[in-house]
Amino acid sequence: DSGVTQTPKHLITATGQRVTLRCSPRSGDLSVYWYQQSLDQGLQFLIQYYNGEERAKGNILERFSAQQFPDLHSELNLSSLELGDSALYFCASSTLAGNEQFFGPGTRLTVL
């Protein structure tokens, strides 16, 4: 158990809908990262927050957004969902930006 929690574990929704994925980092970790894992693209970095501020951006679509709250938990918002957004979404956290990243168990999103 990495200490990173993600909810929900599974999410099934329809095209065009909007969903919110939640991540609670390990106690004391200031940095949160979001990744998308799909069969064809593998694990892709989406975005990083550090102590509430966006720190780095990867291959994140404009339909996706994220934020980190004062209690350090983070949410990833996915809107106007498409079939191709179906994937596993992982959150990871680290004490400082650049330190070892600990991954949560992921949220499996299915868009029908």
Place this chain on the structure above:
Amino acid sequence: QQQVKQSPQSLIVQKGGISIINCAYENTAFDYFPWYQQFPGKGPALLIAIRPDVSEKKEGRFTISFNKSAKQFSLHIMDSQPGDSATYFCAATGPNSGYSTLTFGKGTMLLVSP
């Protein structure tokens, strides 16, 4: 553009054998190379990592070999066990991203047969 290429996609090894997974990178700014292990239904977990100032790092049955001139690195699992059956990802990062952005290979599914 795939900056970290990993092979093979899948690998079957007999118990007690050596599992070898290879990765090649393109970005010469990368200078930290971790390997992650992922079991079904779980998130990736850091297994072992290397910096290019050494050519080899060993932790138990797991060894990373690094060839800076060829921009290649590999994971060797000695005395492979059924419990090692998992998906392995190589990754790379560097100071340009403050070591924040991990670029992953596409993964190798390892099956160790009893």
